[in-house]
Amino acid sequence: GQSLEQPSEVTAVEGAIVQINCTYQTSGFYGLSWYQQHDGGAPTFLSYNALDGLEETGRFSSFLSRSDSYGYLLLQELQMKDSASYFCAVTSGGSYIPTFGRGTSLIVHP
Amino acid sequence: DAGITQSPRYKITETGRQVTLMCHQTWSHSYMFWYRQDLGHGLRLIYYSAAADITDKGEVPDGYVVSRSKTENFPLTLESATRSQTSVYFCASRSGGAYNEQFFGPGTRLTVL
Numbered sequence: 339g340q341s342l343e344q345p346s347e348v349t350a351v352e353g354a355i356v357q358i359n360c361t362y363q364t365s366g367f368y369g370l371s372w373y374q375q376h377d378g379g380a381p382t383f384l385s386y387n388a389l390d391g392l393e394e395t396g397r398f399s400s401f402l403s404r405s406d407s408y409g410y411l412l413l414q415e416l417q418m419k420d421s422a423s424y425f426c427a428v429t430s431g432g433s434y435i436p437t438f439g440r441g442t443s444l445i446v447h448p
Numbered sequence: 449d450a451g452i453t454q455s456p457r458y459k460i461t462e463t464g465r466q467v468t469l470m471c472h473q474t475w476s477h478s479y480m481f482w483y484r485q486d487l488g489h490g491l492r493l494i495y496y497s498a499a500a501d502i503t504d505k506g507e508v509p510d511g512y513v514v515s516r517s518k519t520e521n522f523p524l525t526l527e528s529a530t531r532s533q534t535s536v537y538f539c540a541s542r543s544g545g546a547y548n549e550q551f552f553g554p555g556t557r558l559t560v561l
Contacts, residue, residue: 369547380538381491383549425490433498434479434545435506440490 340364342439344426349445350416358411358442360426368429370402370409371436376422384411384424413444421446450474454539454553462561467526469556471539479542480522481550482506482514484535491538497522529560 342362350356369388373381387402399412427436452473482494493506495514513525539553
């Protein structure tokens with residue numbers, strides 16, 4: 339089966355940098371995705387990593403190490419609006435169906 | 449409206465009743481998904497569909513039925529609702545390929561009394 343581990347909660351102050359880690363166990367790994375979900379809203383796609391390395395999109399970056407079965411989401415210049423839940427999701431096997439982690443609640447303090 | 453929509457947005461029903469949640473997408477995406485979200489469990493896959501008339505079970509399919517006669521619609525039916533099915537239900541769609549993002553609907557908050 340598949341399993342993902344991510345911290346349940348992370349807190350940081352406005353303007354800081356925060357890293358949300360995700361470790362996974364799976365076979366036939368294809369890629370790792372990240373989604374953001376604000377309270378009462380729907381998840382929205384942030385990034386997808388299929389190859390090792392860092393992908394940067396504005397203030398958000400996502401990293402993948404396939405050999406370590408590990409990835410992280412890096413949020414820079416934190417803003418209050420970044421307070422949300424962040425989910426990692428691993429896609430593997432032959433069906434291209436992602437499995438989501440339980441999510442990390444990010445709380446940004448002023 | 450373009451995008452992915454769900455109806456109803458809120459539903460209260462009683463134990464034992466049949467309930468159908470609707471999902472409609474306008475992109476002609478091949479893949480569609482149903483998830484439930486409960487506190488502490490993240491998003492759990494109920495059923496998915498790779499194309500019209502092709503459906504498959506996810507992680508938590510018991511008590512649910514799906515159909516997909518048209519590419520754009522993917523209804524989810526609770527045949528006999530139970531209190532444990534109280535949850536927020538999200539529909540999602542995606543075009544083919546593992547790297548393509550999933551687009552989620554706004555969700556349906558279902559309460560079973």
